[in-house]
Amino acid sequence: MTCPRMGSLSWDRCPKKSVWFLGRGEKIMITKHGVPVATLQPADSAKRTPVCDVIAQLKRFRSGHRLDGLSIREMIEKGRH
Numbered sequence: 235m236t237c238p239r240m241g242s243l244s245w246d247r248c249p250k251k252s253v254w255f256l257g258r259g260e261k262i263m264i265t266k267h268g269v270p271v272a273t274l275q276p277a278d279s280a281k282r283t284p285v286c287d288v289i290a291q292l293k294r295f296r297s298g299h300r301l302d303g304l305s306i307r308e309m310i311e312k313g314r315h
Contacts, residue, residue, distance in 0.1 A: 264272040 261275040
């Protein structure tokens with residue numbers, strides 16, 4: 235399958251059309267003066283992590299990283315200087 239080509243000016247004028255192609259799973263090659271400069275492709279939905287897994291990962295991280303008496307306000311103020 236060849237990916238549709240779209241000039242950079244066309245992309246500026248009609249981004250909705252490009253999103254439609256991307257929504258169908260197609261890649262789009264953006265060209266400038268006929269030379270490819272970028273390729274747009276749909277996001278890989280297989281890499282999405284379930285929310286409950288993300289929460290569990292955050293809880294595990296939090297249990298291993300303590301502030302040991304430091305306050306967040308003190309750290310913010312220290313970072314500003």
